[in-house]
């Protein structure tokens with residue numbers, strides 16, 4: 001991936017020091033003008049995201065000096081830090097991916113993703129039914145991903161930030177289905193929230209991710 005002024009194309013700063021703090025991405029103004037998802041919801045949701053970045057950095061700082069000699073899979077400081085690191089780091093990353101694939105006009109996936117979805121799922125309609133049902137079934141996330149091993153698209157799912165992530169996949173379209181993502185606007189009606197999510201997908205971002213992952 002090419003580097004521009006110390007940042008990659010997604011704006012992340014390269015962190016050569018393994019326990020350097022991770023950067024916080026700014027809230028894009030477009031996210032405060034979504035259809036069916038209120039600005040207040042997004043602002044509160046963004047506070048949660050910032051919490052994951054801050055906790056990741058707190059954990060990274062503690063991991064610099066944690067006692068390696070005391071490491072134990074039953075209980076040890078380094079174990080607890082490593083477990084929570086997987087939770088907070090994925091919490092930060094998944095929210096960034098989620099916020100980045102919102103703010104668009106929705107509609108249908110453009111090419112070449114549209115053809116790829118049809119090829120892998122049999123029909124675009126089935127993909128959408130499968131993705132929506134995945135979102136209704138899970139406690140955390142629904143993820144349309146490119147699977148590098150199987151060279152295909154698949155709807156994967158997570159019950160928590162660190163529970164269900166599959167190796168060697170590239171997340172393309174990420175939908176947060178935790179209650180905090182919709183309760184303020186829709187109460188328990190997750191189905192309506194998923195309808196609103198689809199109205200705001202930025203497919204160009206998703207297609208860019210697909211091109212990079214699948215080398216198309």
Ligand SMILES: [Fe+2]
Pocket residue numbers: 045048095176178180181
């Ligand atoms: Fe969330």
